[in-house]
Amino acid sequence: MLRIHFTAEDLGRVRVLPEPDPMWETVFSIFRLQERGPSLVFHEWRRAVALACSPEDLAMLRALVPGGYFPDFLTPSEGQFGLDAGIEALLSTPRSRFRAELGILAGRHRLPSWTRQLADGDRETVQRLADAIRGHFRSAVEPYWQQAQAHIDADRARRARAYLDGGTEGLLSSYLPMMRWSSPVLSVDVQQEQDVHLNGRGLVLVPSFISMSTPDFLHDSALPQVLVYPVEHSVPVSAAAPAPRISLAPLIGDTRTAVLESIGEGSSTTELARRVGVSAASISQHTAVLRSAGLIRTGRVGKAVLHTLTPLGDALLKRGLATVA
Known part of the structure; x- marks a missing residue:
């Protein structure tokens, strides 16, 4: 067990990197x-x-x-x-x-x-x-690297919403079950016993694409502190050649294309209904189809249900030529 001890100053100095190290x-x-x-x-x-x-x-x-x-x-x-x-x-x-x-x-x-x-x-x-x-x-x-960045973008969308809803403590709580936040200590299951006191240095959270199943950290606790954690993988890792650009609407329909385009960095069902201009019930039906196709991921962040693009959905959206007027 790794136990990372925070002060009030440390909570204001937590960062999540935007790309892998x-x-x-x-x-x-x-x-x-x-x-x-x-x-x-x-x-x-x-x-x-x-x-x-x-x-x-x-x-x-x-x-x-x-x-x-x-x-x-x-x-x-x-x-x-x-x-x-x-x-x-x-x-x-x-x-x-x-x-x-x-x-x-x-x-x-x-x-x-x-x-x-x-x-x-x-x-x-x-x-x-x-x-x-x-x-x-x-x-x-x-x-x-492109696959890695797509996975990390999806992870950051989830972390950003958790931070907006609950601040730094909400962000740290979003890492269950790989980490457990119980103020002022973040507990991480690792292969050795260690206590790290940040003492105002803050913590850099580093999302990793290739990491094994558990978070990793530096052995020397006197160094600037980082905690490297694995992101979820939605598809097997392969170096695929760039696919030709396509028009999405004929493939998945105008409304579902609009839903994909409207998700952005993460959106709730209510937000999507407002942006797309359909009912929340209709959005729920469309997101269920997109989720079963592996294009979006739905998870609970606090009291809200948040829809985010998977790397597959992000890649498909970026390759699409047509947008809904």
């Missing part, structure tokens, strides 16, 4: 490739990435991400600003931090000899690690 996604991709057993969502992804990635890059990263603990220097907070910023932060890691975090890893796993050079901050070895991260990101993460 490429450094975290790259690390999670290593875990996914080592995952045993069937995975309906990631089966096609694992097969494609195993063929596309560099064996040398993968071997280097697997040595540092063998399962369980991995060094925090692989996921610097600067990664939230993009891959280049994350890699620049990695290249600037102090030697003392390389040594300390690799020491923790060596206490749990047998490490290859080249990690001694990394622990000494050898620039050539550090650069080789940075190149491996960049190369693996391009093979395992970048081709799926």
